Structures are given as structure tokens and as C-alpha cells.
Amino acid sequence: MSAGHRGAAFGPRGIRADERILPHTPQMLVNPSTRIKPFEELTVVDYGDAAVDPFSIDNSMEPIRALVREIAGAGAIPIVLGGDHSILWPDAAAVADVYGAGKVGVIHFDAHPDCSHDLLGHLASHATPIRRLIEDEHVPGHNFIQIGLRSAIAPDAELFDWMRHHGLRTHFMAEIDRRGFDAVLQQAIEEALDGPEHLFVSLDIDVLDPAFAPGTGTPEPPGLTNRELLPAIRRICHETPVVGMDIVEVAPHLDPGYTTTMNARRAIFEALTGIAMRRKGMPGPAYLDPEVCGPPPGEHA
Numbered sequence: 001m002s003a004g005h006r007g008a009a010f011g012p013r014g015i016r017a018d019e020r021i022l023p024h025t026p027q028m029l030v031n032p033s034t035r036i037k038p039f040e041e042l043t044v045v046d047y048g049d050a051a052v053d054p055f056s057i058d059n060s061m062e063p064i065r066a067l068v069r070e071i072a073g074a075g076a077i078p079i080v081l082g083g084d085h086s087i088l089w090p091d092a093a094a095v096a097d098v099y100g101a102g103k104v105g106v107i108h109f110d111a112h113p114d115c116s117h118d119l120l121g122h123l124a125s126h127a128t129p130i131r132r133l134i135e136d137e138h139v140p141g142h143n144f145i146q147i148g149l150r151s152a153i154a155p156d157a158e159l160f161d162w163m164r165h166h167g168l169r170t171h172f173m174a175e176i177d178r179r180g181f182d183a184v185l186q187q188a189i190e191e192a193l194d195g196p197e198h199l200f201v202s203l204d205i206d207v208l209d210p211a212f213a214p215g216t217g218t219p220e221p222p223g224l225t226n227r228e229l230l231p232a233i234r235r236i237c238h239e240t241p242v243v244g245m246d247i248v249e250v251a252p253h254l255d256p257g258y259t260t261t262m263n264a265r266r267a268i269f270e271a272l273t274g275i276a277m278r279r280k281g282m283p284g285p286a287y288l289d290p291e292v293c294g295p296p297p298g299e300h301a
Contacts, residue, residue, distance in 0.1 A: 010252050012049065013252070014261045031273040034234070034273060036273050038273045038275070041280060042272060042276050057124045058122075064090040065094045066094075068244070072097075073098050078094075079245045079272075080246035082248030084248055085129055085249060087129075088130070089137075091200070092200045093136075095244040101139070104143070105192055105199050105200070107145045107236055108202045109146075112149065113149055113151070113154055113155045113163060114126065114127055114130050114204075116128050140167070142166075145169045145188050146171060147188055148176070149171075150172060171184045189235065201233070201237070201246075202246050203247045203248070203264075204249045206223070214255060215251045217251055226263050230267060234277075235285065235286055237271045237274025237275045238274035239278075239285055242271075
């Protein structure tokens with residue numbers, strides 16, 4: 001639901017509707033960078049919607065958690081279409097219900113830290129899911145790897161100290177600007193493999209620069225490009241033990257060229273590609289099909 005006129009309630013509908021374009025028929029899709037056809041390697045099912053309460057975020061948490069737990073408990077990998085970022089709380093908690101408390105880490109792409117204690121007195125909100133997971137669901141703070149933070153209002157000094165005290169491994173855009181995205185991503189993957197046995201990817205579409213994702217509740221320039229984000233999602237799902245994912249904060253009514261929805265849908269496709277590559281045992285890191293990527297730097301074809 002989110003808050004105000006920038007709410008993300010219609011995100012799932014917008015992402016699903018994008019498939020009506022003929023070239024997006026699953027059987028036709030091949031990843032252009034790896035030449036993998038994920039819908040030939042995986043069984044992918046749209047399992048429908050959780051029975052959320054349209055008048056209460058709090059009452060919506062348990063129906064979401066129950067549905068995601070059902071999917072994960074069957075051995076499938078839930079990919080949840082949001083909605084706002086409050087759903088990370090039930091999504092990751094449900095996966096931890098199945099795989100064990102303390103055994104699930106979260107790779108969190110976002111412009112904002114989303115670990116406030118409350119938002120205007122409400123514990124369940126799009127600004128608080130990580131605090132709930134750490135304090136209520138026993139997901140250790142050091143199991144959170146955050147990428148892309150750059151908000152002008154958060155974290156304040158108190159929240160910044162809380163994040164450091166709980167051991168969150170946070171990579172701000174300032175670090176990405178200084179070190180380069182590839183170096184930060186490689187470190188984040190290594191951190192993700194340091195401790196947790198399983199991983200949940202949470203993608204807030206506002207991690208992208210507003211040039212690539214204007215249709216979102218709280219856009220924050222300057223952010224990642226889609227040329228950075230999309231291969232990163234594929235790499236993480238290929239090279240780490242991902243058992244779930246959500247993609248949140250897509251607001252189609254604020255998306256004049258469907259750019260945000262298109263990038264959100266492509267992120268899901270890249271995740272499915274990475275999962276298929278891992279199932280096939282393909283080599284890494286950062287695998288690219290040699291027929292499409294050309295010779296290594298310094299070599300000639």
C-alpha cells in the first residue's frame with residue numbers, strides 16, 4: 001500500500017501486465033548476456049496474491065507470511081511482487097521459518113536503510129522491516145548486506161549508530177562512487193557468503209536512479225543504473241544460495257514510459273536466469289556467453 005499518492009499498491013498488477021507484450025512470452029525469452037532460457041530450465045508458476053487487508057498494513061503481515069511460507073516450504077523459491085517495502089518483514093521471516101532462524105541473510109538493494117524503529121508510531125511500515133526482522137525474527141544484523149543507500153534524510157546519527165552496533169554491512173552510494181560498483185558488488189557477494197546458509201534478495205526499485213525508475217514512492221538521485229543493477233541481480237542468484245526474493249515500491253501510475261515497470265520485470269528475469277545458471281552448475285564469477293561478450297580486454301578476435 002505505502003503512503004500517500006505515491007503508493008505502490010498496483011505494482012504487482014503493473015508488473016504482470018507487462019507480459020502481454022508478445023516478445024515477453026516466456027517461451028521466447030533468452031537472456032542476451034548468457035544465452036540461458038530460464039523458462040526451459042525452471043518451472044515458474046504465478047501463485048496468485050496474498051489476502052492482504054486493504055485497510056491495515058498490520059493485518060496484512062500474517063497472510064503474506066503464511067503464503068510465502070507455503071511456497072518456500074514446498075521447496076520452491078518465492079519471488080514476491082510488491083507492494084511497498086513493509087512486505088520484506090513477512091517475506092524474509094517466512095523463509096527463515098522454513099530454513100531456520102539465523103540461517104537466512106538478506107541482500108538489500110535500496111536508497112534507504114529501512115531499519116527505523118517506527119514510522120509515525122507504526123511498527124509495520126516501509127521504513128521499518130529490517131528493524132522488525134532483527135529484533136523480532138532473530139535475523140542477525142551481520143546477515144544484512146545493503147547496497148545503494150543515499151537518502152538525504154536517513155539514516156540520521158542515531159539510526160546510523162544503531163546500524164553499526166548491530167553489524168549491518170552497508171555499502172552507500174558514496175562508496176560505490178569512490179571504489180566502483182564492480183568492486184563493491186564483489187565484496188557484497190563475499191559478505192553474503194560469510195555466515196548465512198541461505199539468502200533472500202530484497203530489491204527496492206528506488207535503488208535505481210530516478211532516470212531509470214521514476215515510478216516509485218521515494219525517488220532519490222543519484223542512484224544505480226540498470227546496466228549496473230540487472231547483471232548484479234543475475235550474479236547474486238547465480239553465485240549465492242538464494243532461496244527467495246521480493247521486488248517492491250513499483251508505482252505504475254507514476255511511471256510515464258513504463259520504464260520502472262520494465263526494469264522491475266527485467267530484474268525478475270535476470271534473477272530467474274541466475275537461478276537457472278546455478279541449477280545447471282555453470283561457472284562463475286560474472287559468467288557471460290563467449291559468443292556474445294567478445295574476447296577479453298587486450299585480446300583480439
